Amino acid sequence: MRTEKARHSGRFRRGLFGLIALTLAASIAAFLLSACGGSGGSSSTPTVSGQSPTAQATKTTAQSPCPPSGAANALTGAGASFPYPLYSKWTAQFDKQCGIQINYQPVGSGAGISQITAKTVDFGASDGIMTDDQVAAAEAAGGPILHVPMTSGAVAIIANLPGIQQGQLKLTPDVLADIYLKKITKWNDSRIAAVNSGLSLPSTDIAVVHRSDGSGTTFIFTNYLSKVSQEWKDKVGNATTVQWPGDIGGEKNDGVAQQVKQTPGAIGYVELAYAIQNNLSWASLQNKSGKYVEPSLEATTAASTGVTIPDDTKVMITDSTNPSAYPIVGFTWILAYVNQPDRAKGESLVYYLWWSIHDGQQYSSDLLYAPLPTDVVKKAEAEIKSISYQGQPLLQLP
Amino acid sequence: MQATASESPRTPGIVRLLRRARPGDVLFRVVITFFGASVLVLAALMLWQLAFESRESISAFGWGFLTGTRWDPVSRTFGAAPAIYGTLVSSAIAVVLAVPVSLGAAIYLSEMAPPWLRHPASFLVESLAAIPSVVFGLWGIYVLVPWIRSPVERVLGDHLGFLPLFTGPPFGVGMLAAGAILAIMILPIITAIARDSLLAVPSSQREAMLALGATKWEMISRAVLQYCRSGLVGAVLLGLGRALGETMAVTMVIGKTYDINTSLFAPASTAASQIASEFSEASFSLYTSALMELALILLGITLLVNVAARLLVWRIARSPEAIRE
Secondary structure, three states: OHHHHHHHHHHHHHHHHHHHHHHHHHHHHHHHHHHHHHHHHOOOOOOOOOOOOOOOOOOOOOOOOOOOOOOOOEEEEEEOOOOHHHHHHHHHHHHHHHOOEEEEEOOOHHHHHHHHHOOOOOEEEEOOOOOHHHHHHHHHHHOOEEEEEEEEEEEEEEEOOOOOOOOOOEEOHHHHHHHHOOOOOEOOOHHHHHHOOOOOOOOOEOEEEEEOOOOHHHHHHHHHHHHHOHHHHHHOOOOOOOOOOOOEEEOHHHHHHHHHHHOOOEEEEEEHHHHHHOOOOEOEEEOOOOOEEOOOHHHHHHOOOOOOOOOOOOOOOOOOOOOOOOOOEEEEEEEEEOEOOOHHHHHHHHHHHHHHHOHHHHHOHHHOOEOOOHHHHHHHHHHHHOOEEOOEEOOOOO | OOOOOOOOOOOOHHHHHHHHOOHHHHHHHHHHHHHHHHHHHHHHHHHHHHHHHOHHHHHHHOOHHHHOOOEEOOOOEEOOHHHHHHHHHHHHHHHHHHHHHHHHHHHHHHHHOOHHHHHHHHHHHHHHOOOOHHHHHHHHHHHHHHHHHHHHHHHHHHHHOOOHHHOOOOOOOOHHHHHHHHHHHHHHHHHHHHHHHHHOOOHHHHHHHHHOOOOHHHHHHHHHHHHOHHHHHHHHHHHHHHHHHOOHHHHHHOOOOOOOOOOOOOOOOOHHHHHHHHHHHOOOHHHHHHHHHHHHHHHHHHHHHHHHHHHHHHHHHHOOOOOOO
């Protein structure tokens, strides 16, 4: 081998050419492959359907005041990822209007609760109500803690049934629960057929898809199932992750949507905003009044309209009694201490929250979040007014 | 660094050094020692932190955590058996699928490939290792999973459905998809190390075998592979180590459930993917603690595999005949 040393440099040069040629060939092949995959995979381009904003909650005229001079010009918050697109719009607008920068990190509700409990952030955010243990831990760290509702979100049930249009499939609460309990396993089951007389349902197996990651969407969905099915409540229960009786987990909304899209006969659940953006085929759900309702922003806002909301707003509004409400709906909250440890930051926080529940609501519909109804805004106002520094309320309205 | 005669050998090394060395040397030595130690300290801190954070779960479940099959945040019951099982089985599938291909590729690259192809092809194989795992995951969801659902799982189910390994509905996602994507991800590392081991076999071995009238196949199988056995085993173990800890791509295609299922078609979960997908929403301290303990177990498994791999690779590197060309 040593005798070949002289030829080594020549071989090296040839090797280099080979390398370049191969790399080029590989990248061209990769490009062609990705182009094919792209055209096949992204058949549903995001189309935002024309959801008209609900008039009852948006007050575009009133402009909320900016905090007085001396307030902190930066705040940090962390928590739920579900409202992140809306919160980032809000923080940008609030910065434009009042010059206060709010840095919100969408680390997840659980992490948001831990961070506000550890006081590493100025406010937390969560899609779920804090448990008694969590409230106790937070109260030990910083006194009473508030849940201030910001917007509400809905969970759409999506299914892969060829030939069946969006909203055509009807599901009752107990049928949905029994599908997820794996007690109904075929699409042509008599109980599904009983409420879908016009549809020809196939005999395929139902593949049940759920979120594999812990999520507020799962929390709202399992909260609903626990309300409508005693068996679900006893066997599975309500949490951000549960011991699912059936089938497949998908990572995040798009993991679930992909799985449903790819598997004939699959059923899954995703956030309404995701379902609208991707034009997914959702089912109509029978609500508490017996009406079949398709998920929409109006039906989401309706879930918290005209129903009794406690003053602390710590309520899961799933299975609403409002006849026009979609039943799988939940608030998402900002978590803040009643007694703010820092006057300057507390001032910025209360003015930002006030701005969010008034001016902020006009941005909700465009970003596919449901605006808060007026009576919920009233409850939130009272909560924000109670936030204080050393016993003095921080919000001073003109 | 020889001690001068005037110094007693009992004088501490640092004092001796200070007495005669230039300040630059001392500084260099201190800084380098600090950097060297920091790696060890970091590893120790990480281990301690994991153990410390998982104490709540350890005291709640004891050894039962290893065998518990329920992972249920609602009833606050946590058991790691499904995750451990999923981790081991998905990695085993990966190794079974990847080893023949990567050993074949390594033999081709070191023994058969024309010289002009060796460098570029090796480079391409190694650059596979640089693809981020989330890219593998996306590719898995859009390309691999549909392909595994049909034809792979349909054909396997139709023809080998009598085996418990290939029963159940073909979802696409599941243990088989996770194993397949892991196999692709560990291909480059096994190929690269195996090729280096093969190249470390002295040419005299090959020449001697050929001189005896052996065919190329006999030369490779009897002389070359025999000679670098332990290096090849090391390559496989390093690949296995990577497969055990791989997170993102597996999370995206395993279709997480907490069941222990003999069928490879069934969804499963691995320790790494379970931690990644649940940690941010783990809402109470026992839950977080159980995830920490899962991380501790995973660290233990990968540590064992890596130590075994290091020992084997070290052995071949030190063997006197192994002189690089």
